[in-house]
Amino acid sequence: MSNRHLSRTISLQTLFAWDFNGKKDGDIEKIIANNFSNFAPSFDDGGFVKDLVLGVKNNIQEIDPYIVKYATEWPLDQITAIDRNILRLGIYELLFTETPPRVVINEAIEVAKSFGGDASGKFVNGVLGALYAEKPEIQVRDNKSEIEKEIEEIKKEDDINSTRKEGEISAG
Numbered sequence: 001m002s003n004r005h006l007s008r009t010i011s012l013q014t015l016f017a018w019d020f021n022g023k024k025d026g027d028i029e030k031i032i033a034n035n036f037s038n039f040a041p042s043f044d045d046g047g048f049v050k051d052l053v054l055g056v057k058n059n060i061q062e063i064d065p066y067i068v069k070y071a072t073e074w075p076l077d078q079i080t081a082i083d084r085n086i087l088r089l090g091i092y093e094l095l096f097t098e099t100p101p102r103v104v105i106n107e108a109i110e111v112a113k114s115f116g117g118d119a120s121g122k123f124v125n126g127v128l129g130a131l132y133a134e135k136p137e138i139q140v141r142d143n144k145s146e147i148e149k150e151i152e153e154i155k156k157e158d159d160i161n162s163t164r165k166e167g168e169i170s171a172g
Helices: 003-020 025-039 048-070 081-096 101-115 120-134 136-171
Strands: none
Touching: 003 025, 003 048, 003 081, 003 101, 025 048, 048 081, 048 120, 081 101, 081 120, 101 120, 101 136, 120 136
8 A cells, every 4th residue: 555545544534533523623633643543553644644634624615515516416414424525535635735636536536445335436436527527727737747747758768869879879
């Protein structure tokens, strides 16, 4: 399991417990610490879990309306707590971080498959995919990473071509 995947899993566990216990603000730091001690005692995530959890908590008033908008068949309080908090994490990362959107969506689907019900992966994919499709500012981040990959490939090709030319010159 990658470090970021483990961090997202701990973040989900934290948000689930926080949500399940009535979203008491004073509890969230304790829940994070408890989850680390129980599930990853020697893991140092560099603060990623805390950033995700507090990011969701601090932006929940902006995040939840997206769930309502894109999960049209389900009132927010009828979505399972696991799925609801996976969506919150995904929406937070899509809207408020620079994480490539495809990574966010894929990670959310994988976490949903691991912790949610049989249809959770498809449900999460549908909601996050709809948000992605409607927000060009999110799509641009994928394009940015694709452009950066293309630039890296071009640089590699240039390096290979330079090496070939040097070899031809010295052989010639």
